[in-house]
Amino acid sequence: MSRHNSFNWTTSTVLYSSQSISLITRGYVVTTEQIVFPEGVPESRPIWWRNTKYKSDTGIENQSKVSMDDLNGAVKSWMRFNDVLAELFSDISIGNGAQSELIHLNCSEFPSGCVLVKADHKIKTTGSIKGRGGVYEVLSYAEDILQSHGVGCRADPMALLSSEARNIFERYRIVVGSTGNLAFSVGMVGRKLGFRVEVHMSRDAKAWKKVRLRSAGVNVVEHDNDYSHAVAAARAVASSDAFTYFIDDENSVKLLVGYSAAALEISNQLEETGIRISHDNPLFVYLPCGVGGAPGGITLGLKNIFGSNVHCIFVEPVASPSMLVQLASGSVRPVNVYACGLSNETIADGLAVAQASMLVAEVVGHQIAGVATVLDDDLSEWVERMWTLAGLRLEPSGAAGFAAFARHGSVIRHSFDSSRASTNIIWTTGGSFFPDLEWASAREHGQRVLSSRPNSGG
Ligand SMILES: Cc1ncc(COP(=O)(O)O)c(C=O)c1O
Structure with a gap:
């Protein structure tokens, strides 16, 4: 069975199969559902669009x-x-x-x-590059948590590294889904601050990234499926626990x-x-x-x-x-x-x-x-x-x-x-x-x- 047939999308996702591609007009491949793809894309040709x-x-x-x-x-x-x-x-x-x-x-x-x-x-x-977003969101979350516990840290950023902060962070878990580098960034910084971290990784994730994360104390959950599936699994885990924070690679403004x-x-x-x-x-x-x-x-x-x-x-x-x-x-x-x-x-x-x-x-x-x-x-x-x-x-x-x-x-x-x-x-x-x-x-x-x-x- 081909991979796109076995993929599990939510009901809100439009699912089209390659069979729905019906004709080629003026450089565009037109599907029967009127979704257009630039010529060359379905044929896996490298293009500039x-x-x-x-x-x-x-x-x-x-x-x-x-x-x-x-x-x-x-x-x-x-x-x-x-x-x-x-x-x-x-x-x-x-x-x-x-x-x-x-x-x-x-x-x-x-x-x-x-x-x-x-x-x-x-x-x-x-x-x-993923550290730019991942580290930013972990540190922003850490500040928010401390503020909610009455510990001011915006004037004194080093408060994030205090033992009082660490005791608080240890009660919280950060969860993320990733192909590898976002998980790596979130895992490394999250653990250093004292958070529990769980990363959901797609089948594309490289073994060495998982090994490094595990040795940093990160709980690595492997999925024999693609990136979107790993993100969805992480989202589901986080939704049922008030002490868990989900970093959403697909939707996060942070x-x-x-x-x-x-x-x-x-x-x-x-x-x-x-x-x-x-x-x-x-x-x-x-x-x-x-x-x-x-x-x-x-x-x-x-x-x-x-x-x-x-x-x-x-x-x-x-x-x-x-x-x-x-x-x-x-x-x-x-x-x-x-x-x-x-x-x-x-x-x-x-x-x-x-x-x-x-x-x-x-x-x-x-x-x-x-x-x-x-x-x-x-x-x-x-x-x-x-x-x-x-x-x-x-x-x-x-x-x-x-x-x-x-x-x-x-x-x-x-x-x-x-x-x-x-x-x-x-x-x-x-x-x-x-x-x-x-x-x-x-x-x-x-x-x-x-x-x-x-x-x-x-
Ligand atoms: C090395 C590298 N470059 C680029 C990207 C693309 O970033 P994004 O998935 O946010 O588009 C990633 C994503 O993990 C990455 O690991």
Whole structure:
């Protein structure tokens, strides 16, 4: 039985099977239910899809579930949280807890020569972009709990690390569903504060992440099913216990605003290096996308700062283009990748998501410039290339931005007026925690792909 047939959706979810695809018109495959998918998507071909609903110059809309106050509040909260993280992770020298450097890369491999890398794969506390949201929500929750127990901690963030706080936190449990990196971030920080943590992991989650979590005292529940199932299981566990807090990767505003603060970080870094983003020098940002929370939150933040001068490109594997399918469908109801006959099987465990976040589709959808899809072999190739070219240790999900930039970069720039200069940021989202064995096997695979590709230089 194929995977999409065995998938269990809630009654509110629209379920379409690949058999419902009936005809091809003007570049679009039309299903009998009138859901449209861009040509190439059902065939698993790597494509660039420019978002037909893209409104380049709009910010947060008034009725939005996320407000400007939320974004500004996140920046303020991160100032407190960075101090807490420095103390919490004093065993490693972390600089700024959840922040990452902006690296200038000069590679002849890229058409435009210089690209910038936002190196979230090197975030020392959690090793991935997901820490920006996960750590933010855990620390926000910890503050809320302390406040509710009459312990003021906003003026003195270090109160979060007191023994009084720890005694309180031990009574509470945090539950999360994840393909791996969100669980990892929540588990590591949650346990360090004293919370009980339970993570529900999909079949895509890597064994080494489970081993590390268990050794940190996290209760890992494994599901032989996909990401959405793991999230649903976690949600169900949390709903029956008043002392359990659920971090909802699909619907959490807290996660979204936690990620969004990265935009100010980038803005400051660009300013420091003398790069001015403007109409004549627009910014293109390549963001790997799973459920959409991390790239969605960052897009919210970037649009708020740079407006129509930034274009955020979401990058997804050809087997799991969940945000592409959702946005291209034009539907306000959930539409998943199984609907167009895709398998959701990819080596990019962090991006193996069949159903995009409806919160992100609703709040950020019109701010996403488009979606680029890439092959698994592209990911392997760029894991290997970026190691040999620049010493970047990336997991396949974390290399997706490079794969998209190399494959679609010039077409993307053309679709937004190629005559101008541009600044390109590739967001590397995870990998520095990769254990040596996994890393060796990812590289080996990358080398095989490289040597099998003509003109690859391998
Ligand atoms: C390494 C990596 N990159 C990107 C993402 C995508 O983030 P999101 O699922 O919030 O879209 C993930 C998600 O787990 C990830 O692990």
